[in-house]
Amino acid sequence: MRDFISERAQGLPPSGIRKFFDLALTMQDVISLGVGEPDFSTPWNICESSIYSIEQGKTSYTSNKGLQTLREAISRWLTRYYRLTYDSENEIIITSGVSEALDISIRAIVNPGDEILIAQPSYVSYAPCVTLAGGVPVPVECTEKDRFRLKPNALQEKITNKTKALMINFPNNPTGGVMRKEDLEAISDIVVDHDLLLISDEVYSELTYEGQHVAAATVGDLWERTITLNGFSKAYAMTGWRVGYVCAPRALCEAALKIHQYVMLCAPVMGQVAALEALRSAEEDKNNMVNEYRLRRNMFVAGLNRIGLPCHVPEGAFYGFPSVKETGLSDVDFAEQLLKEQRVAVVPGSVFGTGGADHLRCAYAVSRKQLTEALGRMEIFMSGL
C-alpha cells in the first residue's frame, strides 16, 4: 500500500507536549495550569437563549457570513468599545472560532513562497497554518526585556522582498504581553512602508488589565491593510461554542468568505445565537470574570516571583509566563519534573516558538484555591532543586 499521508501533513511538526498530555491523563490529583480557557461556565443567560432557540427549531444553516443580527451587533460593539468601523454587510464574517478565522485569513492572502512574519512567542497554530497554505512562516522574536512587545527593530530585521504579511496576537498567548498605542504606532510605519498586510488576532482584547485595549486597525493608516480577528471564547467563557469573526476591508473579506463557504459553510447557529446574547446581556458577567482574572493575576504573579520564578506582570490574557533560567533546568525538563513530582501541569514555553524557551506558560484561569495550592506545590518543587 502507498503512503497516503500528504507531504504537507507529514511535514507538520508533532505537538510539543503530547507526552505531557498522555502522562497527565494517567495521574490523579493533577492541578492543571496548562489549559488555555476560562474555568468559568458560560454565563447562564447565554446558554439559556441558545437552548430556547433550539426549542424554537432554529437548527439550520445560516448565511455564509453568519446571522445578520450578530454581524450588526458585532459591528456596533467594535465601534463602541474599540472605535473600529466595519460594515456588517461586507466586512465581517462569523467563523467557527478564531482558529478558523485565522486559517481562512491566511489562505486568502498567501501565495506559494510568501513569507509571513509571526510575532513570537505565539499561539501554536500560526506557523502550521502558514505552512499548510504554502507560505513560509518567519518568526520575529518579542523578548522579555521588552515585556514581550513587538519592537520595530526586531521586525525590520526579518523583512525581505518576499515578506507579505505580519501576524500578531496582543494581548498575547502565551506571554500576556500587550501592545500599547505607541508600540503599535512604532510598527505601523514599517508595515505601511513595506506594503505588508497585518493579521491581528485580538481574541484576548477584553482581558486587558491596565488601561484600554487598542485595536491595531485603529492605529495610523493600518485599517486598509489589517485583518482583525476576534471571538467570544475567552471574554465570555465560550470556548466550546466555537464562535469567532474576521473583520477586514471588503476585498479581503470577500476572498476569505469564498474559502469559508467551501470549508465551513457557516458557523454553528447555536453558537451564533449564544454570541448574540453575549453581546446583548453578558457585559456584567464578562466584567466580573475579567475582574476575577485580575485578582488572580496579581496573586499568582506575586507568588511566582516570591518562590523564585521571575515573572513580568502580564497586562493581558490569563497567563503567567515565568522564566526558569535561574533554575538551570530547561523549560521542558522543568515542566516534566514538576508534573511528575508535584502534579502541577504547565506548558513549556518552547512550544510557542522563538523566544518561548526557558519559560513556562501557566494559565491562571483556575480557582484561587487551586492557584494557591499550585503555588504551594511549585514552591516545594523549587526548594528541592
Place this chain on the structure above:
Amino acid sequence: MDEKDLEILRILEENGRLSPEEIATMTTLSVQDVEGRILALEDARVIRKYTAVINWEKAGNGEVSALIELKVSPERDFGYDRIAERLSRFNQVKTVRLITGTYDLQLLVTGRNMQEVSRFVSEHVAPMDRIRETATHIIMKPYKENGNILFEQQETERLPYSF
C-alpha cells in the same frame, strides 16, 4: 468609598476569611492600606459581620424554614418601620424585608420543626397589631442562597492541556 474599597468588599463578600495580606496581593495595595480600609468599612458598619454560608439541609440539623408574608397597615409618621423593627427583634426571624405587591413585609423564619414555626407565627406574629393577614410558605428545599448554589454540580471535564 472609592473603587478600591468596593473591590475589597467584593472580595470579602466572596470569601470573608481572606487575610489582609492575601487581599493586599490581589489588589496591589499595601497590607497597611488594606487593614485600614477594612477597619474603616467595619466602623462605618458597611461590613456588618463575617459569616459562613451553610447548607443546613446537608448539615442535617432538622431545622425548617418558612417564608411569611404579611399585610400590614402602616402607621402614621412611622410607615412600616416600627412594626418591621419589632419583628426583626425575634431571634426566630432571620430576614425582614419591605416588599411591593400583594403583601407588605416578607419574613424568613426558622425553627426546630414545623410545629415550632407555626406556633411562632400564630402566637407572636399574626396577633400583632396592624397585621391584617399572613401567608406562610414552608421552604421545601433550598437550591441557591445569597448567590451560592447549594446543589451538587458535576465538574466539567477539562483537558489537562490546551493552547
